[in-house]
Amino acid sequence: MSASRTALRVGLVTAAAAAASALACPANATVxxxxxxxxxxxxxxxxxxxxxxxxxxxxxxxxxxxxxxxxxxxxxxxxxxxxxxxxxxxxxxxxxxxxxxxxxxxxxxxxxxxxxxxxxxxxx
CATH class of the missing domain: 2.60.40 (Immunoglobulin-like)
Structure with missing residues (x-):
């Protein structure tokens, strides 16, 4: 797999993880x-x-x-x-x-x- 495709895949996974954590943890929750x-x-x-x-x-x-x-x-x-x-x-x-x-x-x-x-x- 090329470096650009790997970077794209990592970027998509990171974006998906960030979106999931934003849904799972409301803004006013304490961490x-x-x-x-x-x-x-x-x-x-x-x-x-x-x-x-x-x-x-x-x-x-x-x-x-x-x-x-x-x-x-x-x-x-x-x-x-x-x-x-x-x-x-x-x-x-x-x-x-x-x-x-x-x-x-x-x-x-x-x-x-x-x-x-x-x-x-x-x-x-």
């Missing part, structure tokens, strides 16, 4: 600061021992932490959370699941991440 500034939260991924995990922040730094125990034996997973007690739970062998992490309490600024670390531990 969260992160969405207005174009901030995109990246996906955090990692492996700790037998457990693979990932999370991405949503509105006000809430998150769903997805985890997968890739070993046969059960292991413990610990979420080190900012501003509150850590979450620690047992993950059965070969289990995939998720856990919801609520936003940090209103006392703390909501501009900082909720999760400090995710790691496999020997006990809770």
């Amino acid at each position: 969260p600061a992160a969405a207005a500034s174009g901030t995109v939260h990246t996906m955090e991924r990692g492996v700790s021992g037998c457990i693979a995990w990932s999370y991405s922040y949503g509105y006000a730094y809430s998150a769903n932490v997805y985890y997968h125990n890739r070993c046969k034996a059960a292991h413990y997973l610990k979420l080190d959370l900012r501003g509150r007690r850590d979450k620690c739970f047992k993950v059965a062998g070969h289990k995939k699941s998720k856990v919801y992490v609520a936003p940090v309490p209103i006392v703390l600024p909501s501009t900082q991440p909720t999760i400090r670390s995710v790691k496999q531990v020997t006990h809770c």
Whole structure:
């Protein structure tokens, strides 16, 4: 495909997306600061021992932490959370699941991440 046809196609897609967003979001609607500034939260991924995990922040730094125990034996997973007690739970062998992490309490600024670390531990 030629460069001019590609540019035309990209321009049409961009125009269609702008028109759709204008219809979906009235002019007097409020938009969260992160969405207005174009901030995109990246996906955090990692492996700790037998457990693979990932999370991405949503509105006000809430998150769903997805985890997968890739070993046969059960292991413990610990979420080190900012501003509150850590979450620690047992993950059965070969289990995939998720856990919801609520936003940090209103006392703390909501501009900082909720999760400090995710790691496999020997006990809770």
